[in-house]
Amino acid sequence: xxxxxxxxxxxxxxxxxxxxxxxGRLVAAAEEERFIRDxxxxxxxxYEAAKFxxxxxxxxxxxxxxxxxPFAPISLLEPARWHYAKRYWYAPDRALDALLNGNRRxxxxxxxxxxxxxxxxxxxxxxxxVPVEHHLAHASSAYHCSGFTEKTAILGIDxxxxxxxxxxxxxxxxxxxKIKEFYDPDSLxxxxxxxxxxxxFEMLDGEYKVMxxxxxxxxxxxxxxxxxxxxxxxxxxxxxxxxVIGLRRYKEAGKGYYFSPKLIGWLGxxxxxxxxxxxxxxxxxxxxxxxxxxxxQMMDYYLGDVLRETGxxxxxxxxxxxxxxxxxxxxxxxxxxLFVQPASGDSGTAIGAASYVSVQRGVPVEKMEHVYLGPxxxxxxxxxxxxxxxxxxxxxxxxQVPQRIARxxxxxxxxxxxxxxxxxxxxxxGGRSILGCPSVPGVADRINAQIKFRERWRxxxxxxxxxxxxxxxxxxxxxxxxxxxxxxxxxWKARVPEVVHEDGTSRAQVLRREFNPRYYDLMLEMExxxxxxxxxxxxxxxxxEPMICSxxxxxxxxxxxxxxxxxxxxVLVTK
Numbered sequence: 271x272x273x274x275x276x277x278x279x280x281x282x283x284x285x286x287x288x289x290x291x292x293x294g295r296l297v298a299a300a301e302e303e304r305f306i307r308d309x310x311x312x313x314x315x316x317y318e319a320a321k322f323x324x325x326x327x328x329x330x331x332x333x334x335x336x337x338x339x340p341f342a343p344i345s346l347l348e349p350a351r352w353h354y355a356k357r358y359w360y361a362p363d364r365a366l367d368a369l370l371n372g373n374r375r376x377x378x379x380x381x382x383x384x385x386x387x388x389x390x391x392x393x394x395x396x397x398x399x400v401p402v403e404h405h406l407a408h409a410s411s412a413y414h415c416s417g418f419t420e421k422t423a424i425l426g427i428d429x430x431x432x433x434x435x436x437x438x439x440x441x442x443x444x445x446x447x448k449i450k451e452f453y454d455p456d457s458l459x460x461x462x463x464x465x466x467x468x469x470x471f472e473m474l475d476g477e478y479k480v481m482x483x484x485x486x487x488x489x490x491x492x493x494x495x496x497x498x499x500x501x502x503x504x505x506x507x508x509x510x511x512x513x514v515i516g517l518r519r520y521k522e523a524g525k526g527y528y529f530s531p532k533l534i535g536w537l538g539x540x541x542x543x544x545x546x547x548x549x550x551x552x553x554x555x556x557x558x559x560x561x562x563x564x565x566x567q568m569m570d571y572y573l574g575d576v577l578r579e580t581g582x583x584x585x586x587x588x589x590x591x592x593x594x595x596x597x598x599x600x601x602x603x604x605x606x607x608l609f610v611q612p613a614s615g616d617s618g619t620a621i622g623a624a625s626y627v628s629v630q631r632g633v634p635v636e637k638m639e640h641v642y643l644g645p646x647x648x649x650x651x652x653x654x655x656x657x658x659x660x661x662x663x664x665x666x667x668x669x670q671v672p673q674r675i676a677r678x679x680x681x682x683x684x685x686x687x688x689x690x691x692x693x694x695x696x697x698x699x700g701g702r703s704i705l706g707c708p709s710v711p712g713v714a715d716r717i718n719a720q721i722k723f724r725e726r727w728r729x730x731x732x733x734x735x736x737x738x739x740x741x742x743x744x745x746x747x748x749x750x751x752x753x754x755x756x757x758x759x760x761x762w763k764a765r766v767p768e769v770v771h772e773d774g775t776s777r778a779q780v781l782r783r784e785f786n787p788r789y790y791d792l793m794l795e796m797e798x799x800x801x802x803x804x805x806x807x808x809x810x811x812x813x814x815e816p817m818i819c820s821x822x823x824x825x826x827x828x829x830x831x832x833x834x835x836x837x838x839x840x841v842l843v844t845k
Contacts, residue, residue, distance in 0.1 A: 272292075272293055273291075273292075273293060273294075273335055273336075273628060273631055273632075273633045274290070274292050274293075274329065274333055274335050274336075275290070275291045275334070275335060275336045275338055275624040275627050275628050276288065276289070276320065276323065276324075276334050276336070276337045276338070276624065277290075277291070277337075277338045277339075277340070277619075277620035277621060277622070277624030277625075277627075278315070278316055278320060278337060278338070278383060278386070278620055278623075279316065279340050279407075279616055279623070280302060280311070280314055280315045280382075281313065281314065281315050281378075281379055281382040281386075282313075282341065282375060282379050283312065283313070283474070283616065284311070284312045284474050284616060285301060285302075285303070285311065285474075285616045285617040286303075286311050286314050286315055286617075287300065287301045287316050287319055287613075287617040287618075287619075287620040287694075288300060288302075288316040288320035288322070288323045288620055289323065289620040289621040289624050289694075290323040290324070290326075290327055290624070291624045291625060291628050291635060292329075293633060294633045294634055294635045294636055295635075295636050296415075296621065296625075296635065296636065296638060296643065297323070297327050297643075298323040298326040298327060298643055298644070299323065299613075299620065299621060299643040299694040300319040300322050300323065300643065300645070300692065300694060301316075301319060301617045301694065301695075301816075302314055302315070302316040302318055303816040304319075304644065304692065304816050304817060304818075305318035305319060305322070305819060306318060307815070307823070309814060309816045310474065310816075315383070315385070315386040316386070316620070317386050317389055317390065320390055321390060322644070322645060326645070330391070331387070331393070331397075332393070334392070334397075334398075335398060335631075336400050336627050337383070337387065337392075337397055337399050338401075338402055338407075338620075338623035338626065338627040339379070339380075339383055339399065339400070339401055339402065339623055340403075340404050340408075340431075340616075340619035340620065340622060340623040341375075341376055341379050341401060341403075341404055341431070341432060342376065342401035342402055342403045342404070342432065343373040343401065344372060344373065344376075344403075344432045344433060346369070346372065349453070350432065350433035350434060350451070350453045351368045351369060351433060353433070353453040353454075353456075354368040354433050354453060354454055354455075355368045355369050357453075357454075357455050357456065358515060360516070360517075360518060361516035361517070361518075363516075364515055368433075375432070376432065380399070380401070383399065384397075384399070387399075400623075402623040402626050402627065403431065403432065404432055404434065404619065405426050405428075405431050405437040405451065405587075406437075406622075406626060407622035407623040407626060408426040408428065408431075408437065408586040408587045408611075408614075408618070408619060409424045409426055409437055409441075409446050409586065410446065410623070410625045410626035411586050411611045411614075411618045411619065411621045411622030411625065412424060412425075412426070412584035412585055412586035412590075412609060412610070412611045412614075412622075413441035413584040414441075414444070414622075414625040414626065414629055414634075414635050415609070415611060415621065415625060415637065415638035416582075416584045416609035416637065416638075417609075417636075417637025417639075418441070418582045418584065418607075418609065420580045420581075420582050421440060421441070421442045421576065421579060421582070422440060422441040422442070422576075422580060422582040422583065422584050423439075423440050423569075423573040423576040423577050423582065423583045423584070424437070424440055424441055424446065424573075424584050424585075425437070425438060425569060425573060425584070425585045425586075425587075425590075426438075426585070426586055426587040426590075427458055427565060427585075427587045427588070427589025428457075428459045428587035428588040428589055428615070428616075429457055429459045429460045429463055429474070429588060430453075430454040430459075430460060433453045433454050434451040434452065434453055434454075435452050435453060435456060435457035435458070435459060435460060436451060436452040436456075436457070436458065436459075436505065437451055437587070438450045438451070438568070438569075438572035440573075440576045441584065444629050446626075449572050450503075452504075452505045455507055455509050455513040455515075456504075456505045456506055456507050456513075457507065458498060458505065458507075458561060458564055458565060458589065459587065459588050459589045460512075460513045461497060461498055461512050461513055461557075461561075462477055462557060462561050462589070462592075463477060463528060464512035464513055464514075464527070464528040464529045465497075465512065465529070465554075466479075466480050467527045467528055467540075468529050468533060468537070468540050468541070468553075469483070469540075469541050469550055469553060469554060470541035470542055470543070470550075473528060474588070477588070477591070477592075478591065479725070480554045480557065480558070481554075481558060481594060482727065482729055482771075483546050483551055483554040483555075483727065484551075484555045484557070484558035485555070485771055485772040485773035485775075486546055486551040486554075486555075486727060486772055487551035487552035487553070487554055487556070488552050488555055489552075489555035489556050489558065489559035490556075491549070491552040491555070491556070492537075492553060492556045493556070494553075494556040494557055494560045495560065496508060496511070497512060498560060498564055499564075500564050500567045500568055503572075505564070505568065510532050511529060511530055511532055511533045511536070512529045512530070513528060514528060514529065514530050515528075520533065520534055520540075522540065527540075537549075537553060544725045544726075546725070546727045558592075558594060561589075561592065561595065562592075562594060562598055565589065566595075569599070574604070577602075577604040577605060578604050580606075581604060581605060581606030582606060582607055582609075583607075583608045584609045584610075584611075585608060585609070585611070585614070586611040586622070587614060588614060588615045588616070589614075590610045590611065590614035590753070591610075591615060591753070593752075593753060593754055593755045593777050594775075596610055596753055596754045596755070597754055597775065600745075600747050600754060607747065607748070608747075608754075610751065610753035610754070611638075612638070612641050612694070612695045612697065612750075612751035612752075612753060613641070613694055613695030613696070614695075614753070615695075615696065617694070617695065617696075618695065621638075639750070639785060640750070640786070641693045641694045641695050641751065642690055642691040642693060642694075642699075642701055642785070642786065643691060643692075643693075643694040644691050644692030644693065644694060644701075644819070645691065645692055645819065646690050646691040647820065647821055647838070647839065648839065649667060649839050649841055652821045652838040652839055653665070653667075653841060655820070655821035655822045655825060656821070656841070659822065659825045659829075661825065661829045663828070663829075663843045664843065664844055665842060665844075666841070666842055667840050667841050667842075668840055668841075668842050669840070671788065671792075671837060671840055672788060672791040672792040672794070672795045673795050674842070675687070675705075675792055675835075675837055676792055676796050676798075677795075678835055679705060679706060679796060679805065680707055680710075680796065680799040682707060682713060683834060683835055684704055684706045684716065684721060684833060684835075685704070685705050685706075685833075685835045685836070685837060686703075686704055686705075686810055686824060686827070686828060686833050686836040686837070687702075687703045687704070687705050687792075687810070688701075688702060688818065688821070688824050688836065688838040688839070689701060689786075689788055689789065689837075689838075689839060690786065690788070692817070692819055693817070695751070696809075697751060697752040697753075697779075697809070698808060698809035698810060699733070699750075699751065699752065699779055699781075699786070699807075700733060700779075700781070700786045700789035700807065701786075702810040702811075702817050702818045702819075702824075703807050703808065703809065703810055704717060704721060704807075704808050704809070704810055704833070705792075705805045705806060706730075706768065706806035707768075707796070707800065707805070707806065708730075708732060708766035708767070708768040708769040708802065708804050709765060709766055709768070709800055709802060710768065711767070711768075713768050714730045714769075714806065717806075717808060720831065721812070721831045721832050721833055722808065722811075722813055722831075723812055723813045723831070724812075724813040727772075729769075729771040729772070730768060730769050730808050731769060731776065731777045731778065731779065731808065732766060732769035732778050732806060732807065733778075733779040733789070733805050734778060734779070734780055734781065734793065734803055734804040734805075735780075735781065735790065735793050735794065735797065735803035735804075736780055736781060736782050736783075737803065738793075738797075738802070738803040738804060739778065739780035741759065741762070742758060742759055742762040742766070742776075742778075742804070743756035743757075743758065743759070743776070743778055743780070744756065744757065744759050748780070749778050749779065749780040750779060750780060750781065750782070750785070751779065752777050752778065752779045754777070755771075755775040755776060755777045755778075756775060756776060756778055757774055757775050758770050758775060765801070765802055766802055766804050768806050769806050779807065781793070792805065793805055810824065810827065811827065812830065812831060815827070821838050824836060824838060825843070828843060828845075833845075
């Protein structure tokens with residue numbers, strides 16, 4: 271039977287998004303931050319994102335059969351609220367609130383959702399609103415989108431949802447079965463976030479920076495094992511140091527952090543500025559090692575039997591964006607294939623909630639093979655944006671775009687690449703990218719310093735042809751979404767040094783032509799010119815900004831950086 275499901279995430283914390291399934295096909299998905307130009311769009315609802323999805327599909331609110339949201343009420347009979355109250359005994363107001371008013375956040379969220387739907391033109395008295403537990407939404411976004419037909423182990427690691435922080439389960443014949451959950455404050459993702467704050471970055475934003483800093487340090491210089499333990503099947507975070515609330519928080523300049531003064535007493539002052547230096551690089555390395563080690567221990571304990579039986583693993587939650595962990599997972603002999611939801615963070619729960627409801631109502635969803643799910647713009651729209659822009663850009667419409675742009679890249683010029691539909695999720699994958707030639711010395715430093723305005727030690731990733739991936743990475747494991755790192759073959763390190771990280775790895779996108787033909791053809795041209803079917807690829811944005819959505823956004827960034835070339839569809843803008 272025909273079924274249209276709209277998934278909405280947002281309001282309670284960060285990364286609001288919308289996703290639309292029609293008869294099991296993911297038609298459109300987008301993140302609110304891209305439209306409103308506010309990175310992570312904290313505390314917002316995905317009004318613009320949902321409007322885009324409906325408009326793109328050409329449907330009205332009355333055509334939507336169900337609205338799925340990734341947040342649900344948790345019964346007092348469940349262990350989650352009792353665990354929270356027990357572990358936060360030192361903050362009795364929070365503990366009692368969990369027991370006496372434990373679904374307050376859900377009720378607030380539901381109210382915000384209905385308000386947003388009303389603004390979109392839904393009849394809020396008739397709308398079929400379906401709450402899905404947060405970690406079930408993560409699990410569905412991984413398992414149901416994986417395309418795996420065999421029994422599949424499912425892993426979810428993030429900060430927290432309603433109360434749960436970690437999910438272990440399996441999928442079979444379209445159904446998700448829960449094995450075990452851990453609850454706040456026992457959160458490995460939350461601990462990583464707290465250390466992210468200590469290292470001078472924003473929680474829920476800077477975790478990937480910690481991961482990028484880690485290879486510069488020695489993980490054995492400092493022992494972080496006191497912060498977290500996994501024993502006898504239970505995860506315990508030492509809340510004397512991290513994952514703290516209330517009066518236990520360390521405070522600086524009026525801001526409270528998710529670590530305690532005790533952590534400062536142990537490790538010293540919180541890192542300031544952009545310099546990656548001793549001892550903080552070693553702290554990052556130690557935290558990364560602890561995260562990987564405990565995640566793998568937990569996976570062995572709860573999912574080992576399923577993995578030995580089937581070899582398939584689906585992974586989501588913010589922790590799934592830790593590509594170094596993913597590298598260790600796919601290296602395991604009991605893992606034949608790992609699917610990581612490309613939008614593993616909370617933005618992906620819009621997909622997860624909608625896919626879960628679709629399957630529950632008897633309509634299986636298609637395998638997620640690409641992320642080009644946002645808006646696209648025609649040449650005419652691009653030219654109109656140029657005409658309106660106050661900087662009066664110089665532009666020309668060109669032919670043979672892959673050949674022309676490849677020539678610029680091979681000559682050492684970074685190029686802003688704006689093509690087709692915008693990507694969903696945190697990775698630029700050839701829709702909204704800044705590109706460079708990975709064999710040109712210094713191009714990465716130039717992009718960091720003069721275009722992105724970000725920390726000098728941040729690495730860059732390669733996009734490559736599917737014919738190149740096995741040679742350069744030594745692996746045939748699918749890698750379409752930049753969710754894995756691979757050790758680069760020795761012969762390739764000298765060929766593409768600008769996309770090889772400090773530890774000899776690369777977070778790679780291996781592209782099949784059918785999903786982005788123009789981007790693929792560009793890399794074919796690069797192969798002809800340089801011998802390497804590889805480009806340096808980073809997101810089209812500046813530090814602290816969301817990824818570019820529209821031509822006007824692209825022009826604003828272009829004139830606010832050292833970029834000299836911007837190609838939007840067939841329109842080349844130059845300085």
